[in-house]
Amino acid sequence: MIGHAMDNIVLINLGVALGIGLLIGAERERSKSHPVNGNGQMDSTLAGIRTFTIASMLGAITSWMNFWLLFASVTCVALFAAVAFYVRRDERLGLTTEISLLFTVILGALAMTSPILAASLAVSAAILLAAKEPIHGFVLGIMTREELNDFLILAGATLIILPLMPNATMGPFNAINPHNLWLVVILVMAIGAFGHLALRMVGGRIGLPLVGMVSGFISSIATISAMGHRSRETPALLGSAVAGAVLSSFSTILQITLILIAISQPTLEALAIPMIFGGVAILLCGGALTLNAMHRPVTDPGKVSQSFGIKTAFSMAGIIAVVLVVSAGLNAWFGQAGLVIGSALVGLIDAHAPTVSAASFVANHQLAAVDAALPILAAFSFNAMAKVIAAIVSGGKVFAWQVVPSLVIQVVAVWLGWLVFS
Numbered sequence: 503m504i505g506h507a508m509d510n511i512v513l514i515n516l517g518v519a520l521g522i523g524l525l526i527g528a529e530r531e532r533s534k535s536h537p538v539n540g541n542g543q544m545d546s547t548l549a550g551i552r553t554f555t556i557a558s559m560l561g562a563i564t565s566w567m568n569f570w571l572l573f574a575s576v577t578c579v580a581l582f583a584a585v586a587f588y589v590r591r592d593e594r595l596g597l598t599t600e601i602s603l604l605f606t607v608i609l610g611a612l613a614m615t616s617p618i619l620a621a622s623l624a625v626s627a628a629i630l631l632a633a634k635e636p637i638h639g640f641v642l643g644i645m646t647r648e649e650l651n652d653f654l655i656l657a658g659a660t661l662i663i664l665p666l667m668p669n670a671t672m673g674p675f676n677a678i679n680p681h682n683l684w685l686v687v688i689l690v691m692a693i694g695a696f697g698h699l700a701l702r703m704v705g706g707r708i709g710l711p712l713v714g715m716v717s718g719f720i721s722s723i724a725t726i727s728a729m730g731h732r733s734r735e736t737p738a739l740l741g742s743a744v745a746g747a748v749l750s751s752f753s754t755i756l757q758i759t760l761i762l763i764a765i766s767q768p769t770l771e772a773l774a775i776p777m778i779f780g781g782v783a784i785l786l787c788g789g790a791l792t793l794n795a796m797h798r799p800v801t802d803p804g805k806v807s808q809s810f811g812i813k814t815a816f817s818m819a820g821i822i823a824v825v826l827v828v829s830a831g832l833n834a835w836f837g838q839a840g841l842v843i844g845s846a847l848v849g850l851i852d853a854h855a856p857t858v859s860a861a862s863f864v865a866n867h868q869l870a871a872v873d874a875a876l877p878i879l880a881a882f883s884f885n886a887m888a889k890v891i892a893a894i895v896s897g898g899k900v901f902a903w904q905v906v907p908s909l910v911i912q913v914v915a916v917w918l919g920w921l922v923f924s
Contacts, residue, residue: 512566512614519562519613520555522624526606527554529631530599554606561610572611579607602631659688671866674827682862683823685764687816711792714746718753723885723892725750726905730897741795744901747893748908749788751886755781755912758857758882766861768871773878779919780882780912787908856881879920886913 531550557579564572583600605627613620630637669681717725726747733743759777762770770777860877863869886909893902893909 515614518617519610523555523558527551557607558610561607565611565614711745715749718750722750722754727892727896733901744904745791752784766864769861772871772875775923776916776919780916783915784912853885
């Protein structure tokens with residue numbers, strides 16, 4: 503009975519290996535029907551569906567029989583692929599098919615021990631091979647060199663540096679967690695990158711409101727100042743500039759929520775209703791202002807070359823580190839009142855740093871989630887006051903008169919959600 507069950511497992515794994523070869527081979531077979539240049543010359547690739555299927559089965563059988571037999575098979579396939587590539591010697595053709603053939607042998611061998619993983623890798627490889635034209639078109643025709651560099655920086659910060667960061671509290675008052683600080687750096691860069699991608703895809707069709715929402719992820723105060731200056735320079739854009747300024751405050755709510763998701767979910771649960779109230783309120787205000795400005799002509803907001811600001815991300819982390827130490831000291835010396843006062847004062851500059859500070863205290867079991875809500879709400883409210891000042895200074899009374907009511911509605915909605923449902 504046991505032997506019969508083992509035979510069934512082997513047959514199933516062989517079936518997975520057969521499917522892997524057919525899947526990748528079918529894609530490579532189809533690619534042979536497409537010309538490689540404008541003259542209509544066809545791709546004389548070395549392998550099609552039959553070769554790939556046999557290669558996958560070769561890896562599966564040799565892996566099942568003996569490791570050294572598998573090693574010899576992989577070596578022979580690699581030599582055959584190298585010879586075939588040398589014989590073709592066509593600069594228009596790359597190594598994709600040769601590498602795929604070698605990869606298929608390895609996947610066939612992997613199917614005998616981890617069929618699910620092997621099948622998943624095979625599907626991923628087939629998708630990657632089939633998406634040749636869209637990928638090449640995006641990288642060569644759409645993505646700029648600056649955007650590629652930004653992507654590599656973000657990937658390195660996430661995959662290389664983040665795992666090396668110690669996930670433990672240290673420094674004065676045990677207030678700094680390097681892992682959480684670097685997570686904030688990655689979050690700022692990632693949000694900027696996704697916002698930039700959305701802006702590139704949509705373009706200027708919805709004008710300044712979209713730009714305001716995207717820029718608000720980096721700094722809502724700076725966005726309101728920029729929109730105010732734009733409304734002064736081009737009065738015809740007043741409606742769109744006001745909508746962009748208001749929607750930047752929705753980004754503030756969303757970024758605070760993302761920070762709490764990353765650092766302290768109990769704090770997010772305590773503030774869920776206020777954040778929903780504030781987000782919905784400002785989104786309704788911004789949406790109404792956007793619809794009101796849609797009938798007016800909106801000029802091209804301009805192209806942005808960089809996906810995110812590295813200096814902005816590191817500045818944010820530096821501010822947060824200082825705030826963490828100051829807030830921890832105030833909390834140690836004056837208790838909850840000191841933490842609320844410190845967060846409110848810092849909120850005049852940035853609402854995210856006090857959020858990270860309070861959430862870090864909760865994550866480190868130095869503060870209850872309910873007690874962390876008040877410092878965050880205080881920072882958010884004082885940050886709104888700074889936005890009001892920025893609107894008055896940059897755009898004048900006409901601009902501020904249209905922006906300030908939405909900010910007031912948002913703050914009232916946040917506190918209403920806290921007072922009613924806390």
